[in-house]
Amino acid sequence: MSAFFTQLELGPMFRALMRNKIGALLIALQIALTLTIMVNAIFMMQQRSEQMARASGLDEANTFYLSNTVFAQNYNLKTALQQDLQRIRETPGVVDATQINAIPLSGGGWSMSLQTKAGDDIEGTGTAVYMVDEHGINAMGLELIAGENFQNSDIGWREEGSTQWPPKAIITKALAETMFEGDWKNAVGKTVYIDNHQPVQVIGIIKALQAPWNGWNGVERSMLVPQQLDSKGSRFFIRTEPGRRDELMPVIEKMLAESDRGRIIRNVTSMEQTRDESYREHQATNTILLTVIIVLTLITGFGIIGLAMFSINRRTRQIGTRRALGASQWQVMRYFMLENLLISTAGVVLGAAGAVGLNIWLVSTFSMTPLSPVLLVIGVIALLIVGQLAVSYPALVASKISPATATRGRA
Structure with missing residues (x-):
């Protein structure tokens, strides 16, 4: 040595x-x-x-959304919305469609705090809020892993300025784990409280759905509520058959624009593009x-x-x-x-x-x-x-x- x-x-x-x-x-x-x-x-x-x-929970490869902005006077928003959704859903190649208030990973949306007990002094858990109808889960390509979906009778209208929330909600597994100490299955059927005192029953749990804000530490915590917006500005979220998204994006845009001259259809964007812009x-x-x-x-x-x-x-x-x-x-x-x-x-x-x-x-x-x-x-x-x-x-x-x-x- x-x-x-x-x-x-x-x-x-x-x-x-x-x-x-x-x-x-x-x-x-x-x-x-x-x-x-x-x-x-x-x-x-x-x-x-x-x-x-991170998985957004959506069928990103086959989903897109667009903005619907009404400018006409004496416009029946509720009737027009149902007609628009029916036209979109009947378009060959479309799997489903829903009106939605916010887009995952887009950077802008709604958030609220949920509590397991009512009260002004109880600490809540922040969650993103998506307003959809009974077609929301299918239109977004989400996976329901417990409980049940909304029924048509559950869907209500949310007027501008309203602070009332529906009595039912579907939440993500991550939100359930946070609120119920890891026992996410135990969340089904439980009552949580939004806006400190309004009771909301959890009727279902979806595997994943990201919030609009990718930098938020609670990005996996989201909630679906059965509401449609009675608003002149709204978004349609659309899911197509595999491989037909790019083909149908201009088709649906043109169809909606020509069916009603009292509004503007714009910002037709795929979820993949939204993810790229977000990151x-x-x-x-x-x-x-x-x-x-x-x-x-x-x-x-x-x-x-x-x-x-x-x-x-x-x-x-x-x-x-x-x-x-x-x-x-x-x-x-x-x-x-x-x-x-x-x-x-x-x-x-x-x-x-x-x-x-x-x-x-x-x-x-x-x-x-x-x-x-x-x-x-x-x-x-x-x-x-x-x-x-x-x-x-x-x-x-x-x-x-x-x-x-x-x-x-x-x-």
Whole structure:
């Protein structure tokens, strides 16, 4: 074992590093900074990617929606709404349609607080509210996993300015788990209270339906209520047969526009497009973070190359002497690669501490989940590999210095 360490010449290596300690320190700090930023940047990218991958609960590939804005006077909103929905539902290729007050992941909608007990001083649970008729679940492609759907007799009209809520509701599994301490099946048949005192019976539970706000920590908590809006501005949510959405979007838009000149049909949008727009900032942030990681890694790699080349130029005679004394090209290469490994190890140790410290701050400031130790280990290994790859070319250059040329070179 002692012969092995003698062969590696760790003593001369440490002395050489101490003679150029400023350069070695700078590279170690660069590696530490790169690891600190890289690990936490990847961590934040993972967080955003997980958010973007969350299931909305909708049949996104086959659903779209449009806005219906009435401007005509003496317009019978209730009759026109039922006629519009009937026309849409009878269109070949349409699975179902419903009027809705808000669109998941769109950024704008309704929210209320639900309580398990009535009272002004009882803490409630926030939930997004979607107003639909008995076709809502089928039109949105939701999965009813417990209880029952609304009946036609349950559907009421909500006048503008009304604060009254219907006596029945369907909630998501996530909302049921939050309100009933994980026992979501127990929510069916229970009475909850909206607006502090109004009782609402939970008649069904759907597997998932996201709220309109993707950054909300309660994005999985949603509630369906059996109401239709008596309003001049409303939206229709439409589900088509698989593969026919893009074909039917202009067809239904034209059909509705031509059937009644007293309103405007606009903003025909697919749910896939809505998802893309909702997470556009997430995508842009991930692109920026990836660019930062690549740039920092390249800067670190070039810094290692620069330090190694500088060290080789300063120690040309020393390298030549080693070669004249019988050192092989591989031994010379190994020397510089081990020297870089020592610098990189010091850097990743500092960087690991910095990464953990930065993550603690991110978790406490932005309520993020803690950094995975696996990610930190991967970051350490990745930077050590980058260091070895970066120094391999200078080490190869050093190994090819001939003894004769080296002894005529500079000290």
